[in-house]
Amino acid sequence: MAMNVRSLLPRLLAVAVVAVAALALSVAQGSAAPGLRDVTVLIIRHAEKPAEGKALNTQGEQRAAAYADYFSALQLDGEPLTPQRLIATADSAQSIRPRQTLIPLSHRLQLPIEQPFVNNAVGELVKQLRQTNQARIVLIAWHHKHIDKLISAFGGDPATLMGQPKWPDPVYDWLIVLRFDDKGRLITSRSEKVLEDLMPGDGSPLPGS
Numbered sequence: 001m002a003m004n005v006r007s008l009l010p011r012l013l014a015v016a017v018v019a020v021a022a023l024a025l026s027v028a029q030g031s032a033a034p035g036l037r038d039v040t041v042l043i044i045r046h047a048e049k050p051a052e053g054k055a056l057n058t059q060g061e062q063r064a065a066a067y068a069d070y071f072s073a074l075q076l077d078g079e080p081l082t083p084q085r086l087i088a089t090a091d092s093a094q095s096i097r098p099r100q101t102l103i104p105l106s107h108r109l110q111l112p113i114e115q116p117f118v119n120n121a122v123g124e125l126v127k128q129l130r131q132t133n134q135a136r137i138v139l140i141a142w143h144h145k146h147i148d149k150l151i152s153a154f155g156g157d158p159a160t161l162m163g164q165p166k167w168p169d170p171v172y173d174w175l176i177v178l179r180f181d182d183k184g185r186l187i188t189s190r191s192e193k194v195l196e197d198l199m200p201g202d203g204s205p206l207p208g209s
Contacts, residue, residue, distance in 0.1 A: 035130045036184040040081055040137050041154060042071075043176035045144045045167060046097035054095045063172065068104035071139060076177065076192070083109065085135035087125070089142050090115040098141040105139075119143050126153040130184065144169065147176070154178050155186040162191065
């Protein structure tokens with residue numbers, strides 16, 4: 001009997017090693033790819049722009065600077081929502097404003113500004129987030145003419161959130177908040193007015209106000 005046990009030891013050890021490796025891989029995969037499970041996505045328009053040119057104007061630069069304070073200490077319903085990931089529209093010949101809007105906040109939070117997709121590739125952005133996102137709070141700065149498509153790609157209703165199908169052209173100070181449950185399903189969404197105490201308002205009310 002003793003000889004049989006000794007002869008089985010190498011095989012038992014091999015099985016144990018495989019089992020431990022499989023468990024470690026399972027744990028790693030489970031923690032490495034949460035996608036949109038238990039995630040809050042914050043969406044803003046880039047800050048104010050001049051009549052011509054691809055950069056922010058002076059007021060836009062002021063808003064971008066104020067966002068560093070606003071978002072680094074953001075709380076909604078008593079829950080801290082400091083961004084853990086910053087995403088902007090890819091730079092183009094027409095605009096670098098989404099990235100510029102996030103630069104002060106990026107410096108404050110020591111986070112890179114990711115620019116994986118161009119303006120109209122909102123579906124690809126949402127698909128990538130569903131597959132590979134590892135941040136619990138994601139802030140996205142985009143161009144206003146495609147924010148309705150971005151909201152729709154996440155499963156939200158842009159008309160309800162914005163009070164109209166498209167983001168209004170004069171408005172810069174809305175914040176869209178999308179929350180996802182532990183299955184990655186959109187459960188609540190809302191609009192917020194941002195920086196009322198830090199920036200002069202544009203006179204545009206929030207939907208429903």
